[in-house]
Amino acid sequence: MEKHTGGCHCTKVRYEVELDLTRPVLDCNCSHCAIKGLLLAFVPESQFTLLSGADDLETYKFSKGHISHMACKSCGVQPFGKGMGKDGPMVAINVRTLDDVDLKSLTYNEFNGKDL
Numbered sequence: 247m248e249k250h251t252g253g254c255h256c257t258k259v260r261y262e263v264e265l266d267l268t269r270p271v272l273d274c275n276c277s278h279c280a281i282k283g284l285l286l287a288f289v290p291e292s293q294f295t296l297l298s299g300a301d302d303l304e305t306y307k308f309s310k311g312h313i314s315h316m317a318c319k320s321c322g323v324q325p326f327g328k329g330m331g332k333d334g335p336m337v338a339i340n341v342r343t344l345d346d347v348d349l350k351s352l353t354y355n356e357f358n359g360k361d362l
């Protein structure tokens with residue numbers, strides 16, 4: 247699996263993740279994903295490393311609060327979220343915040359989160 251780096255706009259928050267970008271990315275239409283433009287790829291927490299910015303993150307939760315959406319306090323960009331999957335802790339990477347991603351080359355799994 248390939249290693250990728252990414253982070254927020256002001257670069258205070260930086261991360262590294264092992265991610266297979268040949269797999270479909272979640273394009274969800276719920277109120278939260280839609281307003282932030284989130285495109286999410288889910289990985290086990292063991293494949294994710296926060297390189298910098300632990301103190302620059304703030305957490306946003308809504309609805310049932312199952313996912314901690316982590317955004318940079320300075321620039322407001324959300325690089326990732328954290329939650330519990332059925333196999334353990336998961337990280338939801340906002341693929342828009344990867345350094346080296348070509349969004350047009352990805353495949354998308356459209357998810358109707360709006361009607362959940």
Ligand SMILES: [Zn+2]
Nearest residue numbers: 254256318321
């Ligand atoms: Zn930032």
